[in-house]
Amino acid sequence: MANTQDSLSLTFSALADPTRRAILTRLARSDATVGELGEPFDMSAPAISKHLRVLEGAGLIAREVDARWRICRLRAEPMHDAHDWLEAYRRHWEDNLDRLVEFVEQTHRADAKKPGKGAPRVPRKKP
Amino acid sequence: MANTQDSLSLTFSALADPTRRAILTRLARSDATVGELGEPFDMSAPAISKHLRVLEGAGLIAREVDARWRICRLRAEPMHDAHDWLEAYRRHWEDNLDRLVEFVEQTHRADAKKPGKGAPRVPRKKP
DNA sequence: CTGTCGATTAACCAAGTGGTTAATTGACGA
DNA sequence: TCGTCAATTAACCACTTGGTTAATCGACAG
Numbered sequence: 300m301a302n303t304q305d306s307l308s309l310t311f312s313a314l315a316d317p318t319r320r321a322i323l324t325r326l327a328r329s330d331a332t333v334g335e336l337g338e339p340f341d342m343s344a345p346a347i348s349k350h351l352r353v354l355e356g357a358g359l360i361a362r363e364v365d366a367r368w369r370i371c372r373l374r375a376e377p378m379h380d381a382h383d384w385l386e387a388y389r390r391h392w393e394d395n396l397d398r399l400v401e402f403v404e405q406t407h408r409a410d411a412k413k414p415g416k417g418a419p420r421v422p423r424k425k426p
Numbered sequence: 427m428a429n430t431q432d433s434l435s436l437t438f439s440a441l442a443d444p445t446r447r448a449i450l451t452r453l454a455r456s457d458a459t460v461g462e463l464g465e466p467f468d469m470s471a472p473a474i475s476k477h478l479r480v481l482e483g484a485g486l487i488a489r490e491v492d493a494r495w496r497i498c499r500l501r502a503e504p505m506h507d508a509h510d511w512l513e514a515y516r517r518h519w520e521d522n523l524d525r526l527v528e529f530v531e532q533t534h535r536a537d538a539k540k541p542g543k544g545a546p547r548v549p550r551k552k553p
Numbered sequence: 554c555t556g557t558c559g560a561t562t563a564a565c566c567a568a569g570t571g572g573t574t575a576a577t578t579g580a581c582g583a
Numbered sequence: 584t585c586g587t588c589a590a591t592t593a594a595c596c597a598c599t600t601g602g603t604t605a606a607t608c609g610a611c612a613g
Contacts, residue, residue, distance in 0.1 A: 304444075305444060307444075307447070308442050308443065308444055311438050311439075311441040311442035312438075312439070312442035314438040314508075314511075315435050315438035315439035315442055316435065316570095316571085317431075317432060317434075317435055318571095320434070320511075323515075327514070327515060327518060332589080332590095333589070333590060333591090334588095334589065334590080342571095342572080343572075343573065343574080344589085344590065344591085345572085345573075345574085345590090345591075345592080345593095346571070346572055346573080347590095348590070348591060348592085349570085349571070349572085350571085352591095353570090366579095366580060366581075366589095367579065367580045367581070367588070367589050367590075368589065368590085369589080369590065369591090373515075373518055375515045375518035375519035375521075376519050378512050378515045378518075378519055379516075379519045381441075381508075381512055382509065382512040382513065382516070384441075384447075385505050385508055385509040385512070386509065387454070388450075388454060388500075388502045388505050389506075389509070391454060391500055391502035391505075392502035392503050392505055392506045394502075443600095443601085445601090459559080459560090460559070460560060460561090461558095461559065461560080469601095469602080470602075470603065470604080471559085471560065471561085472560090472561075472562080472563095472602085472603080472604085473601070473602055473603080474560095475560070475561060475562085476600085476601070476602085477601085479561095480600090493559095493609090493610060493611075494558070494559050494560075494609065494610045494611070495559065495560085496559080496560065496561090
């Protein structure tokens, strides 16, 4: 389990599992013990432990010992970086939406001419 | 390679690899052939092919055949969902920042009293 | 028809992932 | 001191992942 990945990869990788996302969602409500976190899932305690280790490794949670309980706390900062990375693509998904709308409109008035400005049709070099 | 995962998991999982993120970044500039996409990486063609398959499986790219070239096009829509999911946590990473600032300020004027409103210190039930 | 080029598929491999059960640790309460 | 409870570690398993090389496919140019 020696992970020398960049933090963005660690973050996305940690978020790629539904169980872990659900755990984070639960933690967004309030801190919780490992037992409380695992309770909703039909899964053994060690499995939950491993998920928590992954989340901790990505810096998405912190654990604090309280007697024989481990209190887990959400640390959302790494999500900020992921969010920022995605933000850079906003223009693209909005563009695609625009193009879809445009296409539907065009189709609707049965004006099937001109391919629209769309994505710059890649000019293929054919040697 | 039979994947029956939810699309959010597929998206995050696809984004968890630096090579794939770099490919997406390249595609944000313009469409490109598989060869063009692979050129920056010290990696065999089949390896690139596999990465592209993962991206396609997550709906993050589309491929279109042009003679013997495969033109890859960015499809950013799935990022929108991921972005939205993360957005729900914005409050938390901003809160954490606030708390950090607060902590630093407190420490600075050496006023170590009152624990601050912080995260609601989890009330442990000790039976 | 044949050679070549872009790309994919096939077969393989090492390492990682997500889960299990059994054993271990550490902090109580009786 | 002893039993119990929260949680983790150890050992194991099946499957996936990220990479490799070798072989294949399809579209062209001579």
